[in-house]
Amino acid sequence: MSLDGLGEFDLISRITARVQPGHGVVTGIGDDAAVTGLTTGMQLLSSTDMLLEDVHFRRCWHDPYLLGRKSLAVSISDIASMGGLPRWSLLSLAIPPDIPLVFLDEFTRGYLAMSAEQGVALIGGDTCASRSGLTISVTILGEQAPGLVVRRSGARPGNEIWVTGTLGDAAMGLKLLEQRPPPHPGEAWGEGEKTLLSRLLDPTPRSAVGLALAGSGLVTAMIDISDGVLADFGHIAEMSAVGGTLQLNSLPVSAHFRSAARAFPAFPHQLVLSGGEDYELCFTASASDREKITRLLKKCGVAGMPVGIVTSSPEVLVIDAEGAPYHSENQGFNHFA
Ligand code: ADP
Ligand code: MG
Numbered sequence: 566m567s568l569d570g571l572g573e574f575d576l577i578s579r580i581t582a583r584v585q586p587g588h589g590v591v592t593g594i595g596d597d598a599a600v601t602g603l604t605t606g607m608q609l610l611s612s613t614d615m616l617l618e619d620v621h622f623r624r625c626w627h628d629p630y631l632l633g634r635k636s637l638a639v640s641i642s643d644i645a646s647m648g649g650l651p652r653w654s655l656l657s658l659a660i661p662p663d664i665p666l667v668f669l670d671e672f673t674r675g676y677l678a679m680s681a682e683q684g685v686a687l688i689g690g691d692t693c694a695s696r697s698g699l700t701i702s703v704t705i706l707g708e709q710a711p712g713l714v715v716r717r718s719g720a721r722p723g724n725e726i727w728v729t730g731t732l733g734d735a736a737m738g739l740k741l742l743e744q745r746p747p748p749h750p751g752e753a754w755g756e757g758e759k760t761l762l763s764r765l766l767d768p769t770p771r772s773a774v775g776l777a778l779a780g781s782g783l784v785t786a787m788i789d790i791s792d793g794v795l796a797d798f799g800h801i802a803e804m805s806a807v808g809g810t811l812q813l814n815s816l817p818v819s820a821h822f823r824s825a826a827r828a829f830p831a832f833p834h835q836l837v838l839s840g841g842e843d844y845e846l847c848f849t850a851s852a853s854d855r856e857k858i859t860r861l862l863k864k865c866g867v868a869g870m871p872v873g874i875v876t877s878s879p880e881v882l883v884i885d886a887e888g889a890p891y892h893s894e895n896q897g898f899n900h901f902a
Contacts, residue, residue: 568669569662573692580656580673580687587686588652599688601653607708612643614705618698626742629668631766632701633675639791640705641683641770642844646789648715648779649707651772653688654680657702659695683772713779720786720805720849726873727858729771729845731819732794733833736840738765740833741825757821768844774865775846781861787848793839794872795893798847799881805849811838811873814886838883838893849875 568576581594592600603609616622616636627635637654644651656676660669680687685705720726738761745753754762771789778784786801794816802808816837818826826832846869850858855871862869883891 568660568664568666571666573694576660576669577692579670580690583673583677584687585677585681587688588684590653590686590688593686593688594690599653599655601688601706604708606710608711608714610644610647610649610707610709610714612640612705614640614643614703616701616703618700624668624699627766629671630675630678633672633677634679634767635675636672636701636703637676637679637683637685637705638768638770639844640703641679641685641772642768642789642791644705644707645770645772645775646715646787646846647707647709648713648775648784648787649709650776651683651685651705651707651770653686653706655704655706656687656690657700657704658690658692659700660692661695661697661699664699683770709779713782715779715784715787715848717786717788717801717804720801720807720809720875721851722807722875722877723852724785724849724875725852725855725871726798726809726811726847726849726875727869727871728790728794728817728847729774729862729867729869730843731817731822731868732790732843732845733822733837733840734761734764734819735768735842735844736765736793736836737822737825737833738762739840739842740836757824760819760821761825765842768842770844771846771867774862774867774869777861777865778846778848778858781857783850783854783858783861784848785850787846790841790843790845790847792841793843794847795838795881795883798873801847801849802875802879802881805875806879808876808878808880808882809873810876811881811883813838813883813891815870815872817868817870817872834891835894
C-alpha cells in the first residue's frame with residue numbers, strides 16, 4: 566500500500582497513535598499549537614534541520630527505520646553541542662505519494678525509538694505531499710540554565726581543542742557505500758565495515774556528555790562535528806575571533822577506520838579532517854582543566870582527547886607528525902560551494 570489512498574489526516578493519526586506522553590507536555594499533537602510547561606529559570610534552545618532526499622540521504626541506502634532515528638539524532642546533536650537537555654521535537658514531512666506506507670511506518674518507529682532513548686517528546690509537525698522526493702524537517706527544543714549554555718564564541722588562546730569519540734568513520738562508511746552500492750549491502754559487509762556504516766546511518770548524539778561538559782563549567786566553546794573537525798573548529802575560531810593548530814596525528818580514528826584505510830593509496834586524512842557526519846563534539850577548555858575533563862568523559866563512558874591548541878592568530882592550521890603544515894584540499898561540506 567502506498568500513501569495515495571490514505572490522506573494527510575490518517576497519516577498523522579498513524580504517527581500520533583504511537584507517541585508516548587512526554588516531559589512538560591500539556592497539549593501535544595492534535596491542536597493548532599502544542600503547549601509545553603518550561604522548567605522555571607531555564608532558557609529555551611531551539612534548532613531546526615532539513616534532510617532532503619538525494620542531498621542528505623538516498624532511499625536505496627537508508628533503511629527507513631534508521632532514517633527515522635537519524636532525522637532526530639542530528640537535531641539532538643545541535644542541542645548537545647550547546648550543552649542543553651533535549652526535550653521536545655516537531656517533525657515536518659513532505660512525502661512523495663508513491664512512498665510505501667510501510668516506509669513511513671518504519672520511519673516513524675525509528676523516529677520514536679530515538680525519541681524514547683533520548684527523552685524527547687514529539688509534540689507536533691506538518692505533513693504534506695511532495696512532487697520531488699522526501700523532505701524531512703525536524704525542529705528540536707531543549708532547555709538549559711542561562712549560565713550553563715555553551716556557545717561557539719568562548720574559545721581563548723592557549724585553550725586546548727578537544728574532540729570526543731573517533732573521526733572519519735561516517736565518511737568512510739559513505740565511501741564504502743559509494744564503492745559497493747546496494748541492492749545487497751547486508752550480505753557484502755564484514756563486521757568492521759558494518760560498524761563504519763552504522764556510524765553513518767545510525768549516529769548517536771552526544772547528549773549526555775554535552776550536558777555534563779556544560780554542567781562542569783569547564784568548557785569555553787563547543788560545537789558538534791557535522792561537517793568535519795576542520796570546518797567545525799573553524800566555526801568556533803571565527804565566532805571566538807581566534808585560530809588554532811590541529812595535530813594531524815592526534816586526531817582519533819577507530820581501528821575499523823584504519824583497516825578500511827588500507828584500501829586507499831595513501832592514508833585518507835581528508836576523511837578524518839573533513840569527512841562530516843561524525844556527530845561528535847569539538848570543544849575548548851583551559852589546559853589546566855585537562856585532568857578534570859578526562860575524568861568527566863570517563864564517567865560518561867565517552868572517549869575524548871585534546872587534538873590541538875587555540876591560538877591568537879586567526880588561521881586554523883593542521884600540523885603533521887614532523888611539525889610541517891598539512892594542506893587540506895577540502896575545508897568540509899558546504900552546500901553552495
Ligand atoms: P494545521 O492545519 O493547523 O497546520 P495540521 O492538520 O497540519 O494542522 O496538523 C494537525 C496536528 O497534527 C497538529 O497538532 C500538528 O502539529 C500535528 N502534525 C501534523 N503533521 C505531523 C507530523 N508529521 N508529526 C507530528 N505531528 C504532526
Ligand atoms: Mg499544518
